Amino acid sequence: MAHWLLKSEPAKYPWEQMVKDKRTHWDGVHNFQAALNMKAMKEGERAFFYHSNEGKEIVGVIEIVRAFYPNPDEPSPHFGLVDVAPVMPVKTPVTLAEMKGTSELSGMALIRQSRLSVCPVTDQEWAVVCKMAGIEA
Secondary structure: OOEEEEEEOOOOOOHHHHHHHOOEEEOOOOOHHHHHHHHHOOOOOEEEEEEOOOOOEEEEEEEEEEEEEEOOOOOOOOOEEEEEEEEEEEEEEEEHHHHHOOHHHOOOHHHHOOOOOEEEEOHHHHHHHHHHHOOOO
């Protein structure tokens, strides 16, 4: 089963709002690589919820609850939506600086392609970050 990382600017959509909403669609992705990553997502897979721009840290875990589907408000068929739901907050937020300083994460897409809003996370990276975050992998 694949793992992912989805970025959200906390001023626009913070973790607390994700928890309050209980479920939402993930939209606003207009990068072809990020859109391809969303198309690869399957129901039941999990993702880190990452606060970008402010904080720059992983703050929670979410689950893909509906695979990629067309966005009725989007004119391009290349970009669509997935639905996500919160699973749990992390016990300890994991900052970008901490991830950059961890050798096992040097190849992580978040670090290599810092502007990509939807990134794959390998099983090894998932386990390392979960340990850093104080949660079960």
